[in-house]
Amino acid sequence: MADTALISPLAHAAGRLAAATRGSGGAIRLAELPFLTQLNVRFDAKGPAAEAIGLALGLQLPLQPNTVVRAGELTAVWLGPDEWLLVDRPGGERELESRIREAAGAEPVSVTDVSAQRTTLLVTGPRAVDLLAHGCALDLHPRAFGPGRCAQTTLGRTQVVLVARDEPRAGFWVLVRSSFAGYLADWLLDAATEYI
The missing domain is CATH 3.30.70.1520 (Heterotetrameric sarcosine oxidase)
Structure with a gap:
């Protein structure tokens, strides 16, 4: 019988995302929110x-x-x-x-x-805007892209839907196509090295 368990597009990167979060001392938090x-x-x-x-x-x-x-x-x-x-x-x-x-x-x-089309990356922490600004042409300052704002844009040359979460310090959702999720996770981890 075939195994029908779902595997998230970033299951292979979960440990590296968690390690970057720990290594940043709270400056950034990276995590996948799979299967939304x-x-x-x-x-x-x-x-x-x-x-x-x-x-x-x-x-x-x-x-x-x-x-x-x-x-x-x-x-x-x-x-x-x-x-x-x-x-x-x-x-x-x-x-x-x-x-x-x-x-x-x-x-x-x-x-x-379109649930299987995309996965969601959560990017939070005091340096989240700085991290995303490395690869996004939008003005992500809270007065321009504050809570309750969204955009279809590119991040690290990848098309994404970027959502500024509405809770205080809730950060951003980055909705990315599953086929590009691994690349974007690698890009975020590389861009985050200065905070780790």
Whole structure:
């Protein structure tokens, strides 16, 4: 019988990420948040389904570009005028998709499970902004890219979705395609050597 256990894209790097975190003396923290539910959702934000979907999710999807809305464990990331990425606890894909489709009724909506497409790196600590700034062209200062902000950008030549977390000192989520996760982890570890 085949082994069906899931292996995270960065399982091989977990020890090195933890060692960098310990070695930095708290200046940075690097960790993978594997298997988060990630649904790409598209519909007309001004259409009749918008309010119903918001009620079903327990949050209104962000309409302002490059913003994030959070309710409990569910995070909605703005990707475009009619496109969002919903990030939730691991294993919640089917239930979340069902809630969206039921709320939309007959209105057109696209819900695509992209959970296996990306993994999430958590980058926190007092030097997190400095670390990310080594390879990201965005102004990551809190007044420009503070809590509740997001962007599709590049980090170390890798396309990512960068999310500034909304809790104090919560750092950033870096959502990266699984096939590039190993490269990005190596890049982050190399860039972090000055803090270790």
